[in-house]
Amino acid sequence: MLGRPELAAETRFIAPDARLHPELQAEIDDLFYPWILVRTKAEVTREAQAARVPAVAVNILADLLADPHFRARGFWVQADHPFAGTITYPGPPFQMGEGGWRWRRPAPTLGQHNRAVYCGELGLSAADLARLREMGVI
Secondary structure, three states: OOOOHHHHHOHHHHOOOHHHOHHHHHHHHHHHHHHHHOOOHHHHHHHHHHOOOOOOOOOOHHHHHHOHHHHHOOOEEEEEEOOOEEEEEEOOOOOOOOOOOOOOOOOOOOOOOHHHHHHHHOOOOHHHHHHHHHOOOO
16 A cells, blocks of 8 residues: 555564554554655545555545535535525435435524423423523523
């Protein structure tokens, strides 16, 4: 993977516990970092997978939004939020032949479910709810 076939004969690097030895870890880092720094996350992941090295990129949200796999399967859903405007939300976690996942509603607004939670689930009265608001608790 690194273009250094002679390293494959270095038994100290291929031992199952190689990465557990701090002195060896520094050597491994010195080999990998220069190689990684001149490649994109996608290139590193692709080359690691081709070499059967268990590695994967750690993505940020922007990476995930642009990911060709998620785009091709229609994972992202655009929906209107009453205060934030149009937002991209995660969609179905997997595809089904029929039935399954459907978009229902945007994320709730701040305090939207206070009455249902405080007066319903917690059993407080409307006066208790008003008092909590006056005190700045909610």
